[in-house]
Amino acid sequence: MMTRSAILLAAFGSSEPQAHRILARFEAKVREAFPGRTVRWAFTSGRIRERLAGEGKKTDSVSKALARVGFERFETVAVQSLHVIPGKEFEDLKRAVRDAEENGPIARTTLGAPLLAGPDDVEAAAAAILRNLPPERSPHEAVLLMGHGTWHQGDAVYDSLAARLAEQDPLVKLGTLEGIDSLEPLLDALRRDTVNTVWLIPLLAVVGAHVQRDMAGDGPNSWKSRIEAAGFACKPVMRGAVENEDLSDIWISHLTTAVSELDSDQASGGQGNTVPLDP
CATH class of the missing domain: 3.40.50.1400 (Rossmann fold)
Known part of the structure; x- marks a missing residue:
């Protein structure tokens, strides 16, 4: 039986309509690059999620998004950070992915690096x-x-x-x-x-x-x-x-690495994690 695999895009988030339109455009680029893959979103900023909730708009934290993906019976997930640098928000993202892998229903994960990882x-x-x-x-x-x-x-x-x-x-x-x-x-x-x-x-x-x-x-x-x-x-x-296509291509390249490693792990039965998940 073929393993069900998803992509989770994790951004800091925004409550601005213009920002959501741009993120939707990036999602379309991801769907074009990885046809057939289910794509989900998570916002890492609790303040942004609270603000959107006050406007009646539902958004997920990384932990909740991963739990939801697991509930939908996806077994593997490539998580892609849309952060610019490997700072505190990215460290929090790594911990959430690690916790989902250790304690949740997700069998394997990989985590794509932020824009400026090296x-x-x-x-x-x-x-x-x-x-x-x-x-x-x-x-x-x-x-x-x-x-x-x-x-x-x-x-x-x-x-x-x-x-x-x-x-x-x-x-x-x-x-x-x-x-x-x-x-x-x-x-x-x-x-x-x-x-x-x-x-x-x-x-x-x-x-x-x-x-x-x-x-x-x-x-x-x-x-x-x-x-x-x-x-x-x-x-x-x-x-x-x-919106800079050349910069967005860097994020896409990191996601390509994460998806490729996930698929390779899937074929070999190994464990993922393109970016180390140790805190």
């Missing part, structure tokens, strides 16, 4: 970003990417990406909302570069509240407002990383 991903992501900069940008105009950031050790991958981008285009810079790569040092660097225009681009999966409020909002604490207060013209680009 040096090869950093190289591919830098190329993807530089290939998809705004075509209207002039050579003397700066580009500032805004990541979420974290105080988790996974935050270091942002520095690797920033360094690789700077090697190829010194006016392309990267900062984060949280963590050590804050906006102020970048403003100083932009002054030294004597630029007058800054293109502001999110390095988050989708355009959610962080992008609309913290990056491009009209409030005094948004990055756009602070950049303008520092004397620069600011041009926000409302386009998340999932």
